[in-house]
Amino acid sequence: MSREYIDHLKQLFTEVHENTMKDLRSTDKEYSEILRSIIEESKNVEGIIDCLDDEDKEFFLRYKERRGRIEWIEREMLYFQGLKDCVKLLRFLEII
Known part of the structure; x- marks a missing residue:
């Protein structure tokens, strides 16, 4: 692609x-x-x-940002996998 x-x-x-x-x-x-x-x-x-002191604050905010990014990537992957599975099911049912 x-x-x-x-x-x-x-x-x-x-x-x-x-x-x-x-x-x-x-x-x-x-x-x-x-x-x-x-x-x-x-x-x-x-x-x-x-x-928090500056170092701990920076650590926490970096962690929070990375955690959010991971959750977004996982959401994208689940969504696209759902699309693929839907197409497979529709083909299996001979709808497409």
Whole structure:
């Protein structure tokens, strides 16, 4: 696959992901409540981070960024694997 094609798929994934999360927030009460709690608690987390010395703060923020990146890569992989599995299933069922 060309790099341009892969970039286009990743952009498509981002749009699908954003729309899916928007729908999830509006349809899943538990998810929405947990998300609201996390947003409120983030102020306390920022205060805790501010209390760290510069080295520990840098370490924590780097860890948080890497963790977020790993979660995004995993989400992308699961999404694309789901697409592949869907095509395989449709072929198996002789729909395509």
